[in-house]
Every structure is written in C-alpha cells, then in structure tokens.
Amino acid sequence: MERQYVDSSMISSIGYDYLSSILEIEFKNGVVWNYPNFPEYLWHEFEIADSKGKFFHLNIKKQYTPTGYRVS
DSSP: OOOEEOOOSSEEEEEEETTTTEEEEEETTSEEEEETTOOHHHHHHHHHOSOHHHHHHHHTTTTSOOEEEEEO
C-alpha cells in the first residue's frame, strides 16, 4: 500500500486501500497499524484533517480495531 507522509507529531504516514477498505497508519515510533473495514468517506476526512493526531484520537482509536502491526 502506498502511504503519504503527513505533518504530525505522532503520525509519520497514512494510506488507504480502496479495494480492501484498509487504513494503514505509520506512527512516529515506526509501528504500522492496519485498520480493516475502514469507510472510504472517513479516509477522505482523515486525509484532509488539520490535525491527524486529533482526528485519530476522536474518530479512529476507540471506534476501529487494528489488525496486526509491524515495525517499519
């Protein structure tokens, strides 16, 4: 999955796979989490959010369960 680098104090990059509806987030500590069944409309909101960290905490962290992670 291709990710785009973002300006954030906690997130390095984000990406979305439209075919599988998976959100991928790479955090500053190098850990990459995958969030399955992530809605496309919410991806678009995340992509344009002024604060990726705030958006993550308010709309993703407790609402979606990540599956697997790796250290990049």
